[in-house]
Amino acid sequence: MKTRNFRNLEIYHLAHQFVLDIYELVKDFPKSEDNNLTSQLRRAATCLPLNIAEGSGANSNKIFLNFLIFCYRSCLECEACLRLSKDLGYIDDQKFGIYFEKLDRFIRKLYRYMQYLEGSIGDRKRDKSFFYRQNKHYFDDNMKKRESMRALC
Known part of the structure; x- marks a missing residue:
């Protein structure tokens, strides 16, 4: 198998930038959250x-x-943390929308790359069920929910 270089993957660069953005966002969180929501x-x-x-x-x-x-x-965990941050008043609706969009864009690219990878697995009949059986419904349901959430932002 050919070795992959993560530095060449668009999803890596989007994820890297998201981390930098999150670190900037949490600078304004209350000090009391340093070992809790900020850290999480x-x-x-x-x-x-x-x-x-x-x-x-x-x-x-x-x-x-x-x-x-x-x-x-972990993306779902980030979304939950962002929602908590909004509900606790640490970020406003506008900032939540901005970060939700960034996360949603990343999730969509990640999902497409996962589908590509899954399609390239050797014995497709046997291995395809690995992804679909355990996760397809999970991703599809969440993608539909994300569609309706994006309409609200």
Whole structure:
């Protein structure tokens, strides 16, 4: 298998920029949140490029796909943290919308790359069920929900 270089992946660069943006955002959070919501949001966001980088070194697309699934789950964690931040009054609706859009754009690119990877796995009949059986409904349901959320932002 050809080795992947995470530095050449668009999803890596989007994730990296999202982390930088999150670090800038949380600078204005209350000091009392440093060891709680601030830390959790930073860690969840940091997981995005780190899982892409680590997974890109895997010796199979199937293993890389697992890392991207972890990355997606961290995206959901970021979204939950952003919602809490808004509800607690740390960010306003406008900032929430901006960061939601950034995260949504990343998730869409990630999802398409995951579909591409899944399609390139060797024995498609057997391995395709790996992704679809465990995650397809999960991603499709969340993508529909994200569509309706984007309409609200």
